[in-house]
Amino acid sequence: MKLLNKEKLKKIIHYGPLLFIIAITTTVLLVLFIINIFEKQQEAKYYQYKIHPIAPLEDDPKLWALDFPHQYDDYMKTVDQIRTRYGGSEALPHTPSKADPRQVVAQSKLEEDPRLKKMWAGYAFSKDFREERGHAYMLQDQLYTGRQAVPQPGSCLQCHSSIYKAMMVIGEGDVHKGFETLNKMPYKDAVKNVEHPVSCLDCHEPSTMTLRVTRPAFIDGIRDYKEHNGIKNYDVNKMATRLEMRTFVCAQCHVEYYFKGHDKQLTFPWKKGLKADEILSYYEENKHKDWIHEITGAPVIKAQHPEFEMWSQGIHGRSGVSCVDCHMPYKRVGATKISDHHIRSPLLNINRACQTCHNIPENELIERVEQIQGRHTEMRNTTINALMDLIDAIADAQKKKMAENKIKKAQNFQRQAQFLIDFAEAENSAGFHAPQEAARIMVKSIDFSRQGLKALK
Template sequence: MWAGYPFAIDYREDRGHDYMLDDQTYTKRQLVVKQPGTCLHCHASVYVPYTILGKNDLFRGFERMNQMPFTEARKYVQRPITCIDCHDPNTMQLRITRPAFIEGIRSLKAIQGIKNFDVNTMATRQELRSFVCAQCHVEYYFRGQEKRLTYPWAKGLLIGSIMRYYDEYAVKDWIHKETGTELLKAQHPEFELWNMGIHARSGVACADCHMPHKRVGAMKISDHHIRSPLLNINRSCQICHHWSEEELKARVKTIQERTFKMRNLAMDALVDLINELSKAQKSEISVEQLNKARWYQRKAQFYLDFVEAENSTGFHAPEEALRILAESINFSHLGQLALRSKNQ
């Protein structure tokens, strides 16, 4: 499904925050394409480097680093994420430091009727307990020649809204090697999918599950060892749910197994479409018919990838994840029908 794109060369599981800079520096995806400095926005402590590059203007620094080749930009950063990326060092209050999120959340709030949203003065504390994570755990693309990191939320966070945004601006990440289709690669839309689930709906933040409170002597602190909540069910879930650990684990597993099975069905359907499409290209089929099937490949691929690239395997929003995969299967099916219909 990713033929012709660096993700077909090297694509691994995520791991702890401390590895973010090394894993990005050494992925084989760096060897097959020249990546831009934009990549570092979510993989390094960029606040100080941005302000230095921008001569005290965070956004100017962001723009300058985006346009550098990765290897040059890499020299300006030293560390993976640090305290000041989420905290104001003077007050220790939560704060947002990432330009792409500041712009993205402003465009999202605008369609919800809130004008000129300034995240650092207008967000509630509970919002910030998710927004600090949404600085990075989101779908993104590089806009234009200047490779500006952009979060595609100006029409909303639902997958259909994001798809419409990309179609309107004719965004493509690459062209499929076997079918010639202009495609999109979805990446880690944790914030978007969480937003569609019962926990977001009930006001439960990323930090509630991934940074649960723990006692150290007389103090109650937030666990900064950010990882799978299943390693920590007692503090991550049982604060709110009075089911046993086994029961909680079983509920998560059931959701994840259903999602994974449906994801495999969607992948098989997409690969069938890709095979049929690449064969059809060599036949006497009309360009209109081919393009119609390509249009469906683009949708089937992005929908499937949206759940595939999301790291909770459906848990953050179980029904929505299954709906998206079912739609993907339908798009693959419609793509095949487009190739087979005679009267076009």
């Protein structure tokens, strides 16, 4: 017994330091683990931090900032103007006047590419069309664009202001009713009902802070699209997953649209699908036109910012990577992880926007993006040239008094070619969101221009 005890003692002396280290390490790990749990609990409690109850229709972001100062600070940073190779925006000094008090404006896309004026001849877009800039400017840029020379409807405000409150007040609690009333008002009257650019209220339910869709045009549009895919009575705010909401909140505005009928109801043309040619076939069926082309007399359509539609055709959309993953990536503030409300080009923020998923050096990632965008721009230029040739040829045929049926046929090809190239051009990622789909659309556009020229033979 004695002998054994001595042995034990020796062992203890021998292993003592090791045991001590193990004990310390275990304690440290345990403490770290407990701290981690505590942090997680704090994060979970985040939403209960609200000390200042937010009114259900509070559209002033300053009052939300009392509880969420970090999100507010980032949101306010959308005033920045930094140009990337194919995106971002450049701040050009502007002489303020009473009629247009803006201090800076973004670069003109019409000056960069005068062919666009010919593409949109006779339409307000041929007067003023600029690079888009941050959310902070959306209301003033709409108020003072040269396109206001043509009277615009109230429906314009749906995507350029925090309009949820106005819809609810005017519709007496019925958002669709308020939407319809505001849409058909002249812009100059409707604008008196809004004060802020897109704000917290438009994407968040104030009592829980969960994401929600507030725009009737999207609620109806996505229902039409789901129905096309065999899902009936889709209610986005009840049925969408959190992941889908991280794209849908942006798709309230970053989509192709048109104003339906005399009441100028804002409508998303998704009954036949989200692809450019499916949208075109929807317009072919309802014979919608935005204007009559000034040079050729063709009834034409303008495509606008189809970011959501194009994203849905790309590899990131397919893989479930949302708009928010790249444009509002997570960032750490102290112990909490927040979403970066400084919405901008992800190329200004590769580290958080891309490298969380891609273990690739920053300059290599930028080169990959710019390679896609460079090829896209080359294809875009070729496609626009083909359309320019068709427009010239139709004008020439009209001068030469060619048979009316031939001209009609060519005008119809112009309408189709023009919509498809415009769709690829108006999409603001310069091809990145879905490179191959953009290429497919442009090839189709070139083919329509070719058929148009053939029709005039």
